[in-house]
Amino acid sequence: xxxxxxxxxxxxQAVNEGLTAVEVAMREVTASQVDVLRDASRHILSAGxxxxxxxxxxxxxxxxxxxxxxxxxxxxxxxxxxxxxSVVHDDINDHGMLRxxxxxxxxxxxxxxxxxxxxxxxxxxxxxxxxYGELNIDLAQAATALVEGETLQASAVKNKHFNHEVYxxxxxxxxxxxxRAASAIGAKLAGAGQQEISVLADFGFNLGLAxxxxxxxxxxxxDEAILGKTSGIDIVQGRGVAVALGEGNSNGNSPPSDPLDTxxxxxxxxxxxxxxxxxxxxLVHSAIASLDSLPHTPAKDALIELAxxxxxxxx
Amino acid sequence: xxxxxxxxxxxxQAVNEGLTAVEVAMREVTASQVDVLRDASRHILSAGxxxxxxxxxxxxxxxxxxxxxxxxxxxxxxxxxxxxxSVVHDDINDHGMLRxxxxxxxxxxxxxxxxxxxxxxxxxxxxxxxxYGELNIDLAQAATALVEGETLQASAVKNKHFNHEVYxxxxxxxxxxxxRAASAIGAKLAGAGQQEISVLADFGFNLGLAxxxxxxxxxxxxDEAILGKTSGIDIVQGRGVAVALGEGNSNGNSPPSDPLDTxxxxxxxxxxxxxxxxxxxxLVHSAIASLDSLPHTPAKDALIELAxxxxxxxx
Numbered sequence: 129x130x131x132x133x134x135x136x137x138x139x140x141q142a143v144n145e146g147l148t149a150v151e152v153a154m155r156e157v158t159a160s161q162v163d164v165l166r167d168a169s170r171h172i173l174s175a176g177x178x179x180x181x182x183x184x185x186x187x188x189x190x191x192x193x194x195x196x197x198x199x200x201x202x203x204x205x206x207x208x209x210x211x212x213x214s215v216v217h218d219d220i221n222d223h224g225m226l227r228x229x230x231x232x233x234x235x236x237x238x239x240x241x242x243x244x245x246x247x248x249x250x251x252x253x254x255x256x257x258x259x260y261g262e263l264n265i266d267l268a269q270a271a272t273a274l275v276e277g278e279t280l281q282a283s284a285v286k287n288k289h290f291n292h293e294v295y296x297x298x299x300x301x302x303x304x305x306x307x308r309a310a311s312a313i314g315a316k317l318a319g320a321g322q323q324e325i326s327v328l329a330d331f332g333f334n335l336g337l338a339x340x341x342x343x344x345x346x347x348x349x350x351d352e353a354i355l356g357k358t359s360g361i362d363i364v365q366g367r368g369v370a371v372a373l374g375e376g377n378s379n380g381n382s383p384p385s386d387p388l389d390t391x392x393x394x395x396x397x398x399x400x401x402x403x404x405x406x407x408x409x410x411l412v413h414s415a416i417a418s419l420d421s422l423p424h425t426p427a428k429d430a431l432i433e434l435a436x437x438x439x440x441x442x443x
Numbered sequence: 444x445x446x447x448x449x450x451x452x453x454x455x456q457a458v459n460e461g462l463t464a465v466e467v468a469m470r471e472v473t474a475s476q477v478d479v480l481r482d483a484s485r486h487i488l489s490a491g492x493x494x495x496x497x498x499x500x501x502x503x504x505x506x507x508x509x510x511x512x513x514x515x516x517x518x519x520x521x522x523x524x525x526x527x528x529s530v531v532h533d534d535i536n537d538h539g540m541l542r543x544x545x546x547x548x549x550x551x552x553x554x555x556x557x558x559x560x561x562x563x564x565x566x567x568x569x570x571x572x573x574x575y576g577e578l579n580i581d582l583a584q585a586a587t588a589l590v591e592g593e594t595l596q597a598s599a600v601k602n603k604h605f606n607h608e609v610y611x612x613x614x615x616x617x618x619x620x621x622x623r624a625a626s627a628i629g630a631k632l633a634g635a636g637q638q639e640i641s642v643l644a645d646f647g648f649n650l651g652l653a654x655x656x657x658x659x660x661x662x663x664x665x666d667e668a669i670l671g672k673t674s675g676i677d678i679v680q681g682r683g684v685a686v687a688l689g690e691g692n693s694n695g696n697s698p699p700s701d702p703l704d705t706x707x708x709x710x711x712x713x714x715x716x717x718x719x720x721x722x723x724x725x726l727v728h729s730a731i732a733s734l735d736s737l738p739h740t741p742a743k744d745a746l747i748e749l750a751x752x753x754x755x756x757x758x
Contacts, residue, residue, distance in 0.1 A: 254583040264573035
């Protein structure tokens with residue numbers, strides 16, 4: 129598993145093979161005999177999504193010499209399903225009705241079955257990963273962090289306690305931890321040494337932070353139709369971006385019943401968004417720089433390209 | 444780990460040591476920095492519960508010669524947390540306001556935080572089990588079965604499609620699978636052979652079926668104050684007990700808006716409950732008989748006693 133990708137096997141081909149295996153693994157593990165679980169899982173999975181987490185895992189694996197794509201695909205599928213589970217539960221709590229341009233699971237099947245579908249996707253993660261020994265520790269920690277981050281966010285919204293530090297903790301826990309797990313698991317699967325694993329883990333973590341900041345910016349500026357999910361839901365968290373970037377401090381001082389569009393308009397005034405973009409740029413450049421010690425390979429180039437896409441994406 | 448319990452160590456002492464370690468493990472793994480997750484987890488865990496699943500795991504472990512109680516306690520804690528996670532999510536879906544004689548998590552913290560607390564308990568299970576290698580496969584399968592069983596039940600209630608077969612599938616998935624995982628994991632931790640593991644797995648499975656039938660009967664007859672949870676919630680499923688035991692068939696033929704107390708009164712007429720009790724008795728006797736091939740030890744006696752308690756319990 130530490131052998132280099134055979135020269136005749138183009139990187140693109142390996143990645144495509146891996147991503148196809150990811151889709152197959154996700155489809156197989158969610159093929160429940162219980163109709164609603166199978167149907168709701170397929171609905172949310174077939175709605176697309178960027179698959180950035182499995183792509184990150186597969187490229188990390190390839191960059192460190194991994195070549196057994198089917199072996200790496202299951203953990204990559206588990207990481208994507210973990211994200212998907214949280215998305216399904218998120219839409220329940222936020223009353224999100226659109227996700228990835230399609231009706232959310234709760235919009236079609238109702239809250240009870242959406243809750244159970246999210247649970248099912250969690251247990252599907254567990255089933256996929258169970259045979260992977262110690263790698264379960266990485267993903268379990270990221271799973272806990274994800275739930276902690278979501279909870280911290282819900283608490284901050286409820287208590288109107290958003291500031292630079294809270295926003296930083298939220299995005300580290302709810303997004304960057306899973307990105308880090310993805311890249312670290314990819315490196316470990318490839319049989320990398322501790323130093324290389326650490327490099328990839330840092331890369332994933334910084335990329336995750338940048339990804340979330342860009343996501344929050346897009347929520348602020350994007351039109352619902354373009355974004356494909358109910359916009360404005362993350363706006364209160366979006367306010368955290370402003371605070372985090374020095375626009376002020378909302379510790380209980382923000383108007384308690386500010387309508388979303390008012391907040392949104394306010395956020396778009398001044399240089400809040402520009403500052404957030406600068407912060408995301410910085411994180412991505414830092415992530416790319418952390419790869420310096422790795423040998424130059426097509427997979428490393430692809431990781432760099434992935435990082436650049438995170439800040440250039442428009443949805 | 445396959446050495447017998449030292450003669451000087453009384454069984455009761457070993458079990459108590461194990462159960463204490465289970466409480467410590469559950470408390471430690473839920474000691475989140477995020478206040479609401481820690482507080483809500485402690486609330487539901489300190490409300491008690493019978494701890495029958497960890498007890499089953501520990502006794503299975505001891506019966507097959509296991510002696511390292513701290514090592515067995517973490518998987519035992521994981522099994523209990525899995526059950527607890529499902530209970531927290533159940534109370535959201537059923538609007539249950541009382542659990543174990545205390546307010547349910549959703550009654551205190553609201554639905555959003557209850558959903559996240561249930562998710563957190565799931566990821567705590569995953570964290571506890573991650574270092575236990577192949578045993579994760581047993582628990583992951585049981586976790587998926589549990590969610591499938593809950594979903595099948597919700598579907599059966601919604602579609603008014605309860606019959607003998609559906610009821611049997613529901614209780615096998617939502618309850619007996621986790622009991623089987625508990626006893627099988629106990630046996631595997633003790634280093635048991637395939638034959639012994641299979642014996643314990645069967646024991647746990649039949650015990651789980653009996654436990655759920657008794658639980659459904661108690662929901663039918665118990666007073667809310669005695670039972671310590673919102674009674675009547677499981678009544679529609681309770682109707683399934685009747686059907687399962689030959690009282691009729693509710694395939695879409697039951698009155699759509701039967702008030703709960705009418706159903707309840709109806710259920711208590713005739714010999715429905717007696718028949719259900721007979722079925723549970725039979726399962727417990729079958730479970731006990733399946734232990735025949737095991738050597739006679741105090742732990743085996745305790746397993747038999749545990750099984751008898753399942754049918755004699757009044758709450």
